[in-house]
Amino acid sequence: MSDKNQPQQPPQSQQPPIAGYYPYPMFQAPKNDEIDLFDLIAQLWKKKHWIIGCMLITTLLAAVYAFTAKEQWTATAVVDAPSFETMDNYYQGYRLLEGNVEKPTSSEEVADKLFKQFISLAGSYNELSKFVSGSDYFKKLAEGKDEQSRARLLNDIIDNVKLTKEKDSSIYSLSFPAATAIEAKNLLEKYVSVVNSNISKTQYAQLTTQIENKKQTLKNQMDAIKNIAEEQRLEEIQNIKMALTVAEKTNIQKPEITSLTKLDNNSLFLLGKDALSAMSQGIEKQPLVMSDDYYDLQRQWINLNNFKVDRADAKGFSYLKSPMEPIDRDKPRNGLILVLGCLVGLIIGTCFILINNVLVSYRIKTNV
Template structure:
C-alpha cells in the first residue's frame, strides 16, 4: 500500500470520527431512547421463576402401611412378597402419569393456580393458558450421564411468575401424581384380594349348603324309615333278624349275611331298607342327628381360618397409604429468576441504540458524499 493511500485512509477515518463526534448528541439520545425502551420491557415483562425436584424409586420405608399389608397377605397365603418389584412398579406408574398430558390437564383444571390465572378470560384464552401450562411450564428430564452426570433420578421442573407459586404448584403436582399412581397400584391389588375373599366365601357357603342339605335328606330318610318300622312292628334290629319257623333256609341265610357285613355296604344303608334297623335304633339315630352339629371336612376349616385372617386385612388394605416415589431433592425455592435479566436487557438496549444510530449517521454521510460528487 502506497504512502498516499495510507494517508487517504487516515483522512477518511478521521473524517468519520469527526462526523460521529459532531452527531454525538444524536448518538447519545438514540442510545438513551433504546435503553429506555429496553428498560420498560425489562421492568414490565412477566418474570419467570423455575422450581425443580429430583425423584427416585421409593424405598421400603416409603411404602408405609402398604408394605405391612402386602407382607401379611403373602404370609397368610404362604407366598413370597417382593418389596423391590412393588417399589419399581409404583415408580414406573408415577413416571407414566407425570408425563401424561391428561393427568396434567386434570391437575391444573382443579388447581387454584389455574383458576386464578383464568379469571375474567374468554374460553379461547383459558384453553391457551391451559395448553401452555400442560406442555411448556412443566418439564421432565431423565438421567443423562453426559449432560448432567450428577442427576440420579428424574428431574421435574415447573416455572411461574413468582418463586412461591413455582415451588407450591410443583409440590402439589408431584403430590397429586403420587396419590394417583398409588391408587392404581392399590386398586389392582384390591381387585385380586376381593376376588380371593369372594371365592373363599363361596367355597365356605357351598360346604355349609351341601352338608346342610345332606343332613336334611338323611334326617328325612330316617324319619320315614321309623314310620315304616312302627307300622311293621320292628322294634329292634336284633329281633328283626330272629329266625321264625316260617322262614326258609335261604331266607335265614340272607338275613344272617346282612347282619355280618358292614352297614355301609349292606342293603340297610339304602333308604328303602332303613326300616329294618328297627324302631329303637332309628329313633336313637334321629335324636343324635338332630342334636349334633354338622361335621365339616378339613378344607372347610382351612377356608374359615383364611377368611378370619384375610377379611380384617382387606379393611386394613383399603386404608393403607404409600408413596410411589422418594425425593432425592424436594422442590426448591428459586432464588434466581430465569427472565427477564434486567441488567443484560439494558446493556443490549444501549448497544443496539448506539450501533443503530452510528450506522444511520454513517449511511447519511455516505449518501451526501455520493450526491456531492454527482
C-alpha cells in the first residue's frame, strides 16, 4: 500500500486533550503594568527610612503647633429656678400686690417667672457683649488691636459662650471660655452675678413701683368710700334738722308714733323735739360708719405700707453646679494633634514612594 493510502497522524500539537489534563496554565502571569502587592510592601519596607523621616518631620511640626497654639478652657455652671429662700421677700411683695384673690399665685410660678427672665437676659447678645467688652480679660487680649480686630475677637468669644437647655427639663447649662482655667471660672462667676444683679434690680424696682401705685389706688378707693359716707351723714343730719324744725312748729315734744307708723324723711318729725335734738347732736359727734370694704382696703394699704423691699439676697436662679476650674482643656488637644501629625507623615511618605516607583517604571518602559 502506498504512502498516500496510509492514514496520516495528526501533529502532536493538535492531539485532543486528555481528560483531566490541560496543556495551558490555569492562571496568567501578571502583566508588567499591574501592581504586585508583595512587591509594593517590599518596596515600602526597603524605603522605610523615608517614611519614618516624613513621620518624624510632621510629628515635630505638629508638636510645635500643639505646644505653642493658643489654649482654650471652658468653665460650666448648671442652673435651675430659684429656691424660696432667695426670693422670699419678692414673693411676699408679689402676694401683697395680688390682694385677696380666689386663686393666688404660687411661689413656684413666681420662681419660674424670675428664672425665665434670668435665662432670657443671660442669653442676650447685648448683655453678653456689654459684659465681655468691659472685662479686664477682653481688654488685655484686645490691647494694640484695631477696631475691626477687636470686633472679630469679641464675636469669637461670644460665639463660644453656650447656654443650653437639658432635654425635657427646666435645667440650663452655661459655659464660658477663656485662655486659662482660672480666667474661665472667674468670668463665668462674674457674668452670672452681673445677670442676676440686673434681673434683681429690674424686678425689685418694678415691685417697688407697683407697691406705690397699689397704695395710691387703695387710698383713692378709701377716700371715695369715705366721701360717700360723709355725704350720707350730712344728708342724714339735714333730714333730722328739717324734721326738728317741723316738730317745733307743730309743737311735738314727745314721740307720737305707734307700731304701725312707718318712719321716713317725711314722717321723721313725729319723733318729737327731744329725740330729734339728741339725734342731731349724736350724729355730728360720732365717727363715720364705714363699710367692710373700706376696712378691707385699709388693711391692704397698711400691709403694703409696712412692707420693706429687700433684694440683698435675691436670686433669679439657683446653682445645681457652681462654676469650677475646668480640668481638661478644649484646645489644643496635644495627643490628638501628635497622632494626626504622625499619620500625615505616614501618608506623605507612602505616597512619595509610590509616585516615585510609578515614575521609575514609566521611564524604564519608555526606554525599552
